[in-house]
Amino acid sequence: MPERTRPKPKNRFEQAYWDALARHQLSLQRCKGCGFVRHPPGEFCPECWSGEFEWQPLSGTGSIVSIIWYMKSLDARFPEVPYNVALVRLTEGPALISNVVGSAFGEINIGDPVRARYCDETDFTALLFEKGSAG
Amino acid sequence: MKQAFSRRVSIVGVGMTRQGAHGDADGYALALQAFRGALEDAGIRDKHRIDGLLGAKQFDGSGIDPVLFSRVAGITPSITGALDYATAAFTLHYGAALIASGACDMLAFVYGRNPPGSMVELSGAQEYDLVHGFFNAAAVHGLSWVEHMHKYGTTTEVLGRIAVQSRRHAELNPDAAFREPMTMDDYRNSPSMIWPLREYDVCRMSGGAAAIIMASNEVARDCAKMPIDFLSIGREATHALERGIQMSFSPERRAAKQLYEAAGIGPQDVDVLFPYEATTVAAAAALENYGFCEPGGCEAFVGDGSRIGINGELPMNTHGGHLSGGYLIGLTHHVELVRQLRGECGPRQVPNAKVGLYASGGGIRAQFYHAATLFARGDWNA
Ligand SMILES: [Zn+2]
Numbered sequence: 001m002p003e004r005t006r007p008k009p010k011n012r013f014e015q016a017y018w019d020a021l022a023r024h025q026l027s028l029q030r031c032k033g034c035g036f037v038r039h040p041p042g043e044f045c046p047e048c049w050s051g052e053f054e055w056q057p058l059s060g061t062g063s064i065v066s067i068i069w070y071m072k073s074l075d076a077r078f079p080e081v082p083y084n085v086a087l088v089r090l091t092e093g094p095a096l097i098s099n100v101v102g103s104a105f106g107e108i109n110i111g112d113p114v115r116a117r118y119c120d121e122t123d124f125t126a127l128l129f130e131k132g133s134a135g
Numbered sequence: 136m137k138q139a140f141s142r143r144v145s146i147v148g149v150g151m152t153r154q155g156a157h158g159d160a161d162g163y164a165l166a167l168q169a170f171r172g173a174l175e176d177a178g179i180r181d182k183h184r185i186d187g188l189l190g191a192k193q194f195d196g197s198g199i200d201p202v203l204f205s206r207v208a209g210i211t212p213s214i215t216g217a218l219d220y221a222t223a224a225f226t227l228h229y230g231a232a233l234i235a236s237g238a239c240d241m242l243a244f245v246y247g248r249n250p251p252g253s254m255v256e257l258s259g260a261q262e263y264d265l266v267h268g269f270f271n272a273a274a275v276h277g278l279s280w281v282e283h284m285h286k287y288g289t290t291t292e293v294l295g296r297i298a299v300q301s302r303r304h305a306e307l308n309p310d311a312a313f314r315e316p317m318t319m320d321d322y323r324n325s326p327s328m329i330w331p332l333r334e335y336d337v338c339r340m341s342g343g344a345a346a347i348i349m350a351s352n353e354v355a356r357d358c359a360k361m362p363i364d365f366l367s368i369g370r371e372a373t374h375a376l377e378r379g380i381q382m383s384f385s386p387e388r389r390a391a392k393q394l395y396e397a398a399g400i401g402p403q404d405v406d407v408l409f410p411y412e413a414t415t416v417a418a419a420a421a422l423e424n425y426g427f428c429e430p431g432g433c434e435a436f437v438g439d440g441s442r443i444g445i446n447g448e449l450p451m452n453t454h455g456g457h458l459s460g461g462y463l464i465g466l467t468h469h470v471e472l473v474r475q476l477r478g479e480c481g482p483r484q485v486p487n488a489k490v491g492l493y494a495s496g497g498g499i500r501a502q503f504y505h506a507a508t509l510f511a512r513g514d515w516n517a
Contacts, residue, residue, distance in 0.1 A: 021313065074271055
Protein backbone atom coordinates (compact mmCIF):
# COMPACT_ATOMS: atom_id res chain seq x y z
CA MET A 1 0.00 0.00 0.00
CA PRO A 2 1.28 3.49 -0.76
CA GLU A 3 2.07 5.75 2.14
CA ARG A 4 -0.13 8.71 1.26
CA THR A 5 0.65 12.04 2.93
CA ARG A 6 -1.91 14.80 3.13
CA PRO A 7 -0.53 18.31 2.60
CA LYS A 8 -0.84 20.54 5.67
CA PRO A 9 -3.89 22.74 4.99
CA LYS A 10 -2.68 26.26 4.18
CA ASN A 11 -5.94 27.92 5.26
CA ARG A 12 -9.31 27.17 6.84
CA PHE A 13 -10.87 26.58 3.42
CA GLU A 14 -8.51 23.73 2.65
CA GLN A 15 -9.22 22.33 6.11
CA ALA A 16 -12.95 22.36 5.33
CA TYR A 17 -12.31 20.54 2.04
CA TRP A 18 -10.46 17.74 3.85
CA ASP A 19 -13.08 17.62 6.62
CA ALA A 20 -15.77 17.01 3.97
CA LEU A 21 -13.71 14.26 2.34
CA ALA A 22 -13.47 12.57 5.75
CA ARG A 23 -17.30 12.41 5.63
CA HIS A 24 -16.97 10.87 2.12
CA GLN A 25 -18.31 14.02 0.52
CA LEU A 26 -16.52 15.94 -2.21
CA SER A 27 -17.40 19.61 -1.78
CA LEU A 28 -15.89 22.60 -3.51
CA GLN A 29 -16.52 26.30 -3.13
CA ARG A 30 -19.06 27.78 -5.52
CA CYS A 31 -18.73 31.55 -5.88
CA LYS A 32 -21.90 33.49 -5.01
CA GLY A 33 -20.73 36.36 -7.18
CA CYS A 34 -20.26 34.56 -10.50
CA GLY A 35 -20.95 30.86 -9.96
CA PHE A 36 -17.39 29.70 -10.60
CA VAL A 37 -16.47 26.44 -8.84
CA ARG A 38 -12.90 26.69 -7.62
CA HIS A 39 -10.12 24.31 -6.65
CA PRO A 40 -7.86 24.38 -4.70
CA PRO A 41 -9.90 26.00 -1.93
CA GLY A 42 -9.17 29.60 -1.00
CA GLU A 43 -10.63 32.80 0.36
CA PHE A 44 -11.43 34.57 -2.91
CA CYS A 45 -12.86 33.60 -6.27
CA PRO A 46 -10.02 33.80 -8.82
CA GLU A 47 -12.51 34.93 -11.47
CA CYS A 48 -14.42 37.82 -9.81
CA TRP A 49 -12.49 38.08 -6.47
CA SER A 50 -15.66 37.76 -4.45
CA GLY A 51 -15.20 36.30 -0.97
CA GLU A 52 -18.82 35.12 -0.85
CA PHE A 53 -19.25 31.41 -1.51
CA GLU A 54 -21.10 28.27 -0.52
CA TRP A 55 -19.77 24.76 -0.20
CA GLN A 56 -21.34 22.81 -3.02
CA PRO A 57 -21.54 19.03 -2.65
CA LEU A 58 -20.42 17.57 -5.98
CA SER A 59 -21.52 14.43 -7.72
CA GLY A 60 -18.02 12.96 -7.60
CA THR A 61 -18.27 12.03 -11.26
CA GLY A 62 -15.95 13.11 -14.00
CA SER A 63 -13.88 11.90 -16.91
CA ILE A 64 -10.24 11.24 -17.69
CA VAL A 65 -8.38 14.16 -19.31
CA SER A 66 -5.12 12.23 -19.38
CA ILE A 67 -3.47 9.38 -17.51
CA ILE A 68 0.11 8.18 -16.98
CA TRP A 69 1.48 5.05 -15.35
CA TYR A 70 4.47 4.90 -13.03
CA MET A 71 6.23 1.71 -14.13
CA LYS A 72 9.18 2.25 -11.83
CA SER A 73 8.93 3.50 -8.27
CA LEU A 74 10.39 6.99 -7.99
CA ASP A 75 9.72 7.33 -4.26
CA ALA A 76 9.85 4.86 -1.37
CA ARG A 77 6.40 6.02 -0.21
CA PHE A 78 4.91 4.66 -3.45
CA PRO A 79 6.75 1.34 -3.81
CA GLU A 80 4.15 -0.67 -5.73
CA VAL A 81 4.10 -0.29 -9.51
CA PRO A 82 2.47 0.07 -11.85
CA TYR A 83 0.18 2.76 -10.48
CA ASN A 84 -1.44 5.59 -12.39
CA VAL A 85 -1.84 9.32 -11.95
CA ALA A 86 -4.73 10.88 -13.82
CA LEU A 87 -6.00 14.36 -14.49
CA VAL A 88 -9.75 14.04 -13.87
CA ARG A 89 -12.15 16.71 -15.01
CA LEU A 90 -15.12 16.82 -12.65
CA THR A 91 -18.59 17.05 -14.14
CA GLU A 92 -19.03 20.40 -12.34
CA GLY A 93 -15.95 21.98 -13.92
CA PRO A 94 -12.58 21.88 -12.17
CA ALA A 95 -9.95 19.25 -12.87
CA LEU A 96 -7.77 17.57 -10.30
CA ILE A 97 -4.93 15.09 -10.02
CA SER A 98 -5.83 11.70 -8.60
CA ASN A 99 -5.46 7.94 -9.05
CA VAL A 100 -7.90 5.62 -10.78
CA VAL A 101 -8.04 2.43 -8.71
CA GLY A 102 -9.42 -0.96 -9.72
CA SER A 103 -8.31 -0.75 -13.36
CA ALA A 104 -5.18 -2.40 -14.73
CA PHE A 105 -2.80 -0.77 -17.22
CA GLY A 106 -4.58 -0.47 -20.55
CA GLU A 107 -8.07 -0.75 -19.04
CA ILE A 108 -8.63 2.97 -18.53
CA ASN A 109 -8.27 5.65 -21.18
CA ILE A 110 -8.81 9.32 -21.98
CA GLY A 111 -12.50 10.20 -21.98
CA ASP A 112 -13.58 7.28 -19.77
CA PRO A 113 -16.12 8.18 -17.07
CA VAL A 114 -14.96 7.86 -13.47
CA ARG A 115 -16.59 8.29 -10.06
CA ALA A 116 -15.19 9.17 -6.65
CA ARG A 117 -13.94 6.47 -4.31
CA TYR A 118 -13.01 7.62 -0.83
CA CYS A 119 -9.96 5.99 0.68
CA ASP A 120 -9.66 6.29 4.47
CA GLU A 121 -6.09 6.61 5.65
CA THR A 122 -5.16 6.68 9.34
CA ASP A 123 -5.49 10.46 9.70
CA PHE A 124 -7.30 11.69 6.57
CA THR A 125 -9.37 10.57 3.59
CA ALA A 126 -7.94 10.59 0.08
CA LEU A 127 -10.13 11.29 -2.94
CA LEU A 128 -9.51 8.56 -5.51
CA PHE A 129 -11.56 7.50 -8.51
CA GLU A 130 -12.74 4.30 -10.11
CA LYS A 131 -13.94 3.62 -13.63
CA GLY A 132 -17.68 3.95 -14.08
CA SER A 133 -20.61 6.35 -14.28
CA ALA A 134 -22.66 7.80 -11.44
CA GLY A 135 -23.88 5.64 -8.64
CA MET B 136 6.11 41.40 -25.27
CA LYS B 137 4.38 42.40 -28.44
CA GLN B 138 7.36 44.14 -30.03
CA ALA B 139 10.99 43.61 -30.68
CA PHE B 140 13.21 45.46 -28.19
CA SER B 141 13.53 49.19 -28.79
CA ARG B 142 17.25 49.26 -28.00
CA ARG B 143 19.07 46.44 -29.76
CA VAL B 144 20.47 43.78 -27.44
CA SER B 145 23.15 41.28 -28.35
CA ILE B 146 24.94 38.32 -26.88
CA VAL B 147 28.62 39.23 -26.99
CA GLY B 148 30.26 36.39 -25.08
CA VAL B 149 29.57 32.79 -24.13
CA GLY B 150 31.48 30.44 -21.86
CA MET B 151 30.84 26.89 -20.80
CA THR B 152 32.54 24.07 -18.94
CA ARG B 153 32.38 20.47 -20.06
CA GLN B 154 29.05 19.00 -18.90
CA GLY B 155 29.09 15.75 -16.97
CA ALA B 156 30.98 14.28 -14.02
CA HIS B 157 32.90 16.87 -12.01
CA GLY B 158 33.81 14.94 -8.86
CA ASP B 159 33.25 17.08 -5.81
CA ALA B 160 33.70 20.41 -7.62
CA ASP B 161 31.51 23.21 -6.32
CA GLY B 162 28.89 24.81 -8.58
CA TYR B 163 30.39 28.25 -7.94
CA ALA B 164 33.86 27.05 -9.00
CA LEU B 165 32.41 25.70 -12.25
CA ALA B 166 30.46 28.93 -12.77
CA LEU B 167 33.59 31.03 -12.27
CA GLN B 168 35.34 28.99 -14.94
CA ALA B 169 32.42 29.57 -17.35
CA PHE B 170 32.34 33.29 -16.52
CA ARG B 171 36.07 33.61 -17.25
CA GLY B 172 35.47 31.85 -20.57
CA ALA B 173 32.63 34.21 -21.50
CA LEU B 174 34.68 37.33 -20.67
CA GLU B 175 37.57 36.02 -22.77
CA ASP B 176 35.19 35.10 -25.59
CA ALA B 177 33.82 38.67 -25.59
CA GLY B 178 37.32 40.14 -25.38
CA ILE B 179 36.46 41.96 -22.15
CA ARG B 180 39.66 42.44 -20.14
CA ASP B 181 38.11 44.44 -17.29
CA LYS B 182 35.62 42.30 -15.35
CA HIS B 183 34.28 45.47 -13.67
CA ARG B 184 32.54 46.42 -16.91
CA ILE B 185 29.83 43.90 -15.94
CA ASP B 186 27.16 46.14 -14.42
CA GLY B 187 24.38 43.56 -14.18
CA LEU B 188 24.56 40.00 -12.89
CA LEU B 189 21.78 37.42 -12.95
CA GLY B 190 21.83 33.94 -11.43
CA ALA B 191 19.32 31.13 -11.10
CA LYS B 192 18.33 28.50 -8.59
CA GLN B 193 16.82 25.07 -9.13
CA PHE B 194 13.90 23.74 -7.08
CA ASP B 195 16.41 21.71 -5.07
CA GLY B 196 18.21 24.91 -4.08
CA SER B 197 21.29 24.24 -6.22
CA GLY B 198 22.46 26.93 -8.60
CA ILE B 199 23.91 30.41 -8.37
CA ASP B 200 22.97 33.24 -6.03
CA PRO B 201 24.09 36.38 -7.88
CA VAL B 202 25.13 38.27 -4.75
CA LEU B 203 27.28 35.40 -3.53
CA PHE B 204 28.73 34.92 -7.01
CA SER B 205 29.63 38.63 -7.12
CA ARG B 206 31.76 38.09 -4.01
CA VAL B 207 33.32 34.93 -5.46
CA ALA B 208 34.19 36.78 -8.68
CA GLY B 209 35.19 40.02 -6.96
CA ILE B 210 32.82 42.21 -8.94
CA THR B 211 30.28 44.82 -7.87
CA PRO B 212 27.50 44.86 -10.49
CA SER B 213 24.99 47.60 -9.67
CA ILE B 214 22.04 45.33 -10.49
CA THR B 215 21.76 41.70 -9.39
CA GLY B 216 18.80 39.39 -9.53
CA ALA B 217 17.38 35.90 -9.84
CA LEU B 218 13.88 34.90 -10.91
CA ASP B 219 11.57 32.39 -9.27
CA TYR B 220 11.20 30.56 -12.56
CA ALA B 221 14.60 31.12 -13.99
CA THR B 222 15.44 28.77 -16.86
CA ALA B 223 17.47 30.36 -19.62
CA ALA B 224 14.99 32.36 -21.70
CA PHE B 225 13.05 33.72 -18.73
CA THR B 226 16.23 35.13 -17.21
CA LEU B 227 17.75 36.27 -20.52
CA HIS B 228 14.56 38.15 -21.41
CA TYR B 229 14.77 39.90 -18.04
CA GLY B 230 18.42 40.72 -18.68
CA ALA B 231 17.70 41.90 -22.21
CA ALA B 232 14.98 44.20 -20.87
CA LEU B 233 17.47 45.70 -18.39
CA ILE B 234 19.80 46.45 -21.29
CA ALA B 235 17.07 47.62 -23.65
CA SER B 236 15.87 50.07 -20.98
CA GLY B 237 19.35 51.45 -20.45
CA ALA B 238 19.54 50.23 -16.83
CA CYS B 239 22.58 48.09 -17.71
CA ASP B 240 25.17 48.21 -20.46
CA MET B 241 26.80 44.83 -20.03
CA LEU B 242 25.09 42.04 -18.15
CA ALA B 243 26.11 38.46 -17.35
CA PHE B 244 23.88 35.48 -16.65
CA VAL B 245 25.94 32.92 -14.79
CA TYR B 246 24.84 29.46 -13.77
CA GLY B 247 26.46 26.28 -12.56
CA ARG B 248 25.71 23.25 -10.48
CA ASN B 249 27.14 19.89 -9.58
CA PRO B 250 24.18 18.11 -8.03
CA PRO B 251 24.21 14.88 -6.01
CA GLY B 252 23.29 11.99 -8.30
CA SER B 253 25.07 13.57 -11.26
CA MET B 254 25.23 11.24 -14.30
CA VAL B 255 22.96 8.69 -12.58
CA GLU B 256 19.68 10.16 -11.32
CA LEU B 257 16.91 11.39 -13.57
CA SER B 258 16.50 15.13 -13.62
CA GLY B 259 13.25 16.85 -12.69
CA ALA B 260 12.76 15.45 -9.17
CA GLN B 261 9.71 17.18 -7.74
CA GLU B 262 6.95 16.17 -5.36
CA TYR B 263 3.76 17.61 -6.85
CA ASP B 264 1.29 15.58 -4.85
CA LEU B 265 2.07 13.17 -2.00
CA VAL B 266 -1.51 11.99 -1.69
CA HIS B 267 -1.47 10.50 -5.18
CA GLY B 268 2.23 9.86 -5.85
CA PHE B 269 2.57 12.52 -8.56
CA PHE B 270 6.35 12.82 -8.88
CA ASN B 271 8.86 14.30 -11.35
CA ALA B 272 8.51 17.06 -13.93
CA ALA B 273 8.50 14.39 -16.65
CA ALA B 274 5.08 13.30 -15.41
CA VAL B 275 3.50 16.52 -16.72
CA HIS B 276 5.12 15.92 -20.11
CA GLY B 277 3.80 12.34 -19.99
CA LEU B 278 0.24 13.59 -19.44
CA SER B 279 0.64 15.85 -22.48
CA TRP B 280 2.01 13.08 -24.67
CA VAL B 281 -0.80 10.65 -23.78
CA GLU B 282 -3.25 13.34 -24.91
CA HIS B 283 -1.22 13.85 -28.08
CA MET B 284 -1.21 10.14 -28.94
CA HIS B 285 -4.94 9.95 -28.22
CA LYS B 286 -5.81 12.97 -30.33
CA TYR B 287 -3.44 12.48 -33.28
CA GLY B 288 -2.55 8.78 -33.30
CA THR B 289 1.14 9.51 -32.74
CA THR B 290 3.44 7.02 -30.99
CA THR B 291 6.60 7.06 -28.92
CA GLU B 292 8.68 6.29 -32.03
CA VAL B 293 9.06 10.01 -32.77
CA LEU B 294 10.30 10.55 -29.22
CA GLY B 295 12.87 7.83 -29.78
CA ARG B 296 14.04 9.43 -33.03
CA ILE B 297 14.54 12.70 -31.15
CA ALA B 298 16.49 10.97 -28.36
CA VAL B 299 18.70 9.09 -30.84
CA GLN B 300 19.36 12.19 -32.95
CA SER B 301 20.30 14.16 -29.83
CA ARG B 302 22.80 11.45 -28.97
CA ARG B 303 24.31 11.57 -32.47
CA HIS B 304 24.90 15.27 -32.00
CA ALA B 305 26.40 14.73 -28.55
CA GLU B 306 28.85 12.25 -30.08
CA LEU B 307 30.20 15.21 -32.08
CA ASN B 308 30.40 17.44 -29.01
CA PRO B 309 33.32 16.84 -26.63
CA ASP B 310 31.59 18.99 -23.96
CA ALA B 311 28.42 16.84 -23.90
CA ALA B 312 27.63 14.72 -20.83
CA PHE B 313 26.28 11.54 -22.49
CA ARG B 314 28.10 10.40 -25.61
CA GLU B 315 27.92 6.60 -25.84
CA PRO B 316 26.24 5.65 -29.14
CA MET B 317 22.51 4.89 -28.92
CA THR B 318 20.21 3.19 -31.44
CA MET B 319 16.44 3.05 -31.82
CA ASP B 320 16.57 -0.48 -30.42
CA ASP B 321 18.38 0.86 -27.36
CA TYR B 322 15.57 3.38 -27.02
CA ARG B 323 12.79 0.82 -27.48
CA ASN B 324 14.44 -1.49 -24.96
CA SER B 325 15.11 1.20 -22.37
CA PRO B 326 12.98 0.74 -19.24
CA SER B 327 9.58 2.37 -19.13
CA MET B 328 9.63 4.95 -16.39
CA ILE B 329 6.43 6.99 -16.39
CA TRP B 330 4.44 5.42 -19.24
CA PRO B 331 4.47 6.44 -22.03
CA LEU B 332 7.97 7.79 -21.30
CA ARG B 333 11.06 5.60 -21.15
CA GLU B 334 14.28 6.41 -19.35
CA TYR B 335 15.82 7.75 -22.57
CA ASP B 336 12.97 10.25 -22.89
CA VAL B 337 14.00 12.04 -19.70
CA CYS B 338 17.21 13.95 -19.13
CA ARG B 339 19.59 12.94 -16.38
CA MET B 340 21.38 15.06 -13.81
CA SER B 341 24.87 16.24 -14.66
CA GLY B 342 27.30 18.86 -13.49
CA GLY B 343 28.53 21.90 -15.36
CA ALA B 344 28.29 25.64 -15.82
CA ALA B 345 27.70 28.26 -18.48
CA ALA B 346 27.79 32.04 -18.71
CA ILE B 347 26.24 34.41 -21.23
CA ILE B 348 27.23 38.05 -21.56
CA MET B 349 24.78 40.47 -23.12
CA ALA B 350 25.29 44.09 -24.09
CA SER B 351 23.60 46.90 -25.91
CA ASN B 352 24.31 46.86 -29.60
CA GLU B 353 26.51 49.98 -29.32
CA VAL B 354 28.67 48.42 -26.60
CA ALA B 355 28.76 45.17 -28.55
CA ARG B 356 30.76 46.81 -31.33
CA ASP B 357 33.80 46.94 -29.01
CA CYS B 358 33.68 43.20 -28.35
CA ALA B 359 35.92 40.59 -29.93
CA LYS B 360 33.40 38.35 -31.64
CA MET B 361 30.43 38.80 -33.95
CA PRO B 362 27.48 39.90 -31.76
CA ILE B 363 24.36 37.76 -31.95
CA ASP B 364 21.24 39.90 -31.73
CA PHE B 365 17.89 39.33 -30.04
CA LEU B 366 15.40 39.67 -32.91
CA SER B 367 12.23 39.13 -30.88
CA ILE B 368 10.77 37.27 -27.96
CA GLY B 369 7.52 35.39 -27.39
CA ARG B 370 5.91 34.66 -24.04
CA GLU B 371 2.77 32.92 -22.85
CA ALA B 372 1.37 31.59 -19.58
CA THR B 373 -1.62 29.46 -18.69
CA HIS B 374 -3.84 28.88 -15.69
CA ALA B 375 -3.05 25.94 -13.43
CA LEU B 376 -3.76 22.30 -14.12
CA GLU B 377 -6.87 22.46 -11.91
CA ARG B 378 -8.54 24.72 -14.44
CA GLY B 379 -8.51 21.71 -16.75
CA ILE B 380 -5.88 22.92 -19.19
CA GLN B 381 -5.31 20.28 -21.82
CA MET B 382 -2.21 19.85 -23.96
CA SER B 383 0.04 21.86 -21.68
CA PHE B 384 2.38 22.78 -24.54
CA SER B 385 -0.26 24.18 -26.92
CA PRO B 386 -0.07 27.78 -25.56
CA GLU B 387 3.36 27.84 -27.20
CA ARG B 388 1.45 28.62 -30.40
CA ARG B 389 0.59 32.04 -29.03
CA ALA B 390 4.20 32.66 -28.01
CA ALA B 391 5.26 31.63 -31.52
CA LYS B 392 2.83 34.06 -33.12
CA GLN B 393 4.22 37.01 -31.10
CA LEU B 394 7.76 35.95 -31.85
CA TYR B 395 7.38 35.68 -35.61
CA GLU B 396 5.19 38.76 -35.99
CA ALA B 397 7.60 40.95 -34.03
CA ALA B 398 10.55 39.77 -36.10
CA GLY B 399 8.66 39.84 -39.39
CA ILE B 400 9.80 36.34 -40.31
CA GLY B 401 8.38 32.82 -40.16
CA PRO B 402 9.46 29.31 -39.30
CA GLN B 403 10.84 28.84 -42.81
CA ASP B 404 13.49 31.45 -41.96
CA VAL B 405 14.83 29.53 -38.94
CA ASP B 406 18.15 27.84 -39.70
CA VAL B 407 18.65 26.01 -36.42
CA LEU B 408 16.21 25.14 -33.62
CA PHE B 409 16.96 24.75 -29.91
CA PRO B 410 14.02 23.43 -27.90
CA TYR B 411 14.47 23.26 -24.13
CA GLU B 412 13.75 19.57 -23.58
CA ALA B 413 13.52 18.17 -20.07
CA THR B 414 11.96 15.32 -22.01
CA THR B 415 11.68 14.39 -25.69
CA VAL B 416 8.03 15.47 -25.54
CA ALA B 417 8.99 19.14 -25.29
CA ALA B 418 11.06 18.92 -28.48
CA ALA B 419 8.27 17.15 -30.38
CA ALA B 420 5.79 19.80 -29.16
CA ALA B 421 8.07 22.67 -30.21
CA LEU B 422 8.23 21.35 -33.79
CA GLU B 423 4.45 21.64 -34.02
CA ASN B 424 3.77 24.71 -31.95
CA TYR B 425 6.50 26.85 -33.52
CA GLY B 426 5.08 26.08 -36.93
CA PHE B 427 7.58 23.66 -38.47
CA CYS B 428 4.73 21.22 -39.02
CA GLU B 429 1.00 21.03 -38.37
CA PRO B 430 -0.40 20.09 -34.95
CA GLY B 431 -0.15 16.29 -34.84
CA GLY B 432 2.46 16.27 -37.60
CA CYS B 433 5.67 15.89 -35.60
CA GLU B 434 6.05 12.15 -36.17
CA ALA B 435 5.80 12.47 -39.95
CA PHE B 436 8.06 15.54 -39.88
CA VAL B 437 10.84 13.90 -37.87
CA GLY B 438 10.65 10.69 -39.90
CA ASP B 439 13.90 8.75 -39.52
CA GLY B 440 15.49 11.70 -37.73
CA SER B 441 17.70 12.98 -40.55
CA ARG B 442 15.55 16.08 -41.03
CA ILE B 443 16.56 17.32 -37.57
CA GLY B 444 20.20 16.31 -38.06
CA ILE B 445 23.14 18.65 -38.72
CA ASN B 446 22.66 18.53 -42.49
CA GLY B 447 18.89 18.24 -42.35
CA GLU B 448 16.23 20.76 -43.23
CA LEU B 449 15.86 21.83 -39.58
CA PRO B 450 18.92 20.97 -37.46
CA MET B 451 17.78 20.68 -33.84
CA ASN B 452 19.80 20.78 -30.62
CA THR B 453 23.09 20.30 -32.45
CA HIS B 454 25.00 20.04 -29.16
CA GLY B 455 22.93 17.10 -27.91
CA GLY B 456 20.32 19.14 -26.04
CA HIS B 457 19.53 18.39 -22.44
CA LEU B 458 18.86 14.77 -23.27
CA SER B 459 22.44 13.92 -24.23
CA GLY B 460 24.32 17.17 -23.66
CA GLY B 461 23.39 17.47 -19.98
CA TYR B 462 20.71 19.48 -18.19
CA LEU B 463 21.69 23.10 -17.59
CA ILE B 464 18.37 25.04 -17.61
CA GLY B 465 18.72 25.75 -21.36
CA LEU B 466 22.04 27.58 -21.12
CA THR B 467 24.10 25.12 -23.14
CA HIS B 468 21.45 25.57 -25.86
CA HIS B 469 22.26 29.29 -25.94
CA VAL B 470 26.01 28.76 -25.98
CA GLU B 471 25.61 26.40 -28.93
CA LEU B 472 23.16 28.70 -30.70
CA VAL B 473 25.61 31.59 -30.52
CA ARG B 474 28.49 29.42 -31.72
CA GLN B 475 26.38 28.06 -34.59
CA LEU B 476 25.46 31.54 -35.79
CA ARG B 477 29.11 32.57 -35.57
CA GLY B 478 30.19 29.45 -37.48
CA GLU B 479 32.39 28.02 -34.71
CA CYS B 480 30.96 24.52 -34.39
CA GLY B 481 33.46 22.51 -36.43
CA PRO B 482 32.23 18.98 -37.26
CA ARG B 483 28.69 19.81 -36.16
CA GLN B 484 28.46 23.22 -37.86
CA VAL B 485 25.19 23.88 -39.67
CA PRO B 486 26.14 25.39 -43.04
CA ASN B 487 25.42 29.12 -43.22
CA ALA B 488 23.30 29.32 -40.06
CA LYS B 489 22.11 32.91 -39.57
CA VAL B 490 18.85 32.70 -37.60
CA GLY B 491 18.35 30.53 -34.50
CA LEU B 492 15.27 29.87 -32.39
CA TYR B 493 15.31 28.88 -28.74
CA ALA B 494 11.96 27.66 -27.41
CA SER B 495 11.14 26.64 -23.87
CA GLY B 496 8.16 25.75 -21.78
CA GLY B 497 7.69 24.47 -18.31
CA GLY B 498 5.47 24.19 -15.29
CA ILE B 499 5.74 25.76 -11.90
CA ARG B 500 3.17 25.19 -9.16
CA ALA B 501 0.97 23.58 -11.84
CA GLN B 502 0.93 26.69 -14.05
CA PHE B 503 2.68 26.62 -17.41
CA TYR B 504 5.00 29.21 -18.83
CA HIS B 505 6.47 29.47 -22.30
CA ALA B 506 9.34 31.65 -23.44
CA ALA B 507 11.08 31.77 -26.80
CA THR B 508 13.66 33.95 -28.49
CA LEU B 509 14.67 34.50 -32.10
CA PHE B 510 18.37 35.30 -32.46
CA ALA B 511 20.23 36.36 -35.59
CA ARG B 512 23.64 37.44 -36.75
CA GLY B 513 23.86 41.03 -37.99
CA ASP B 514 23.89 40.07 -41.68
CA TRP B 515 20.93 37.68 -41.46
CA ASN B 516 18.75 39.67 -43.83
CA ALA B 517 21.54 41.11 -45.97
ZN1 LIG C 1 -16.61 34.59 -8.74
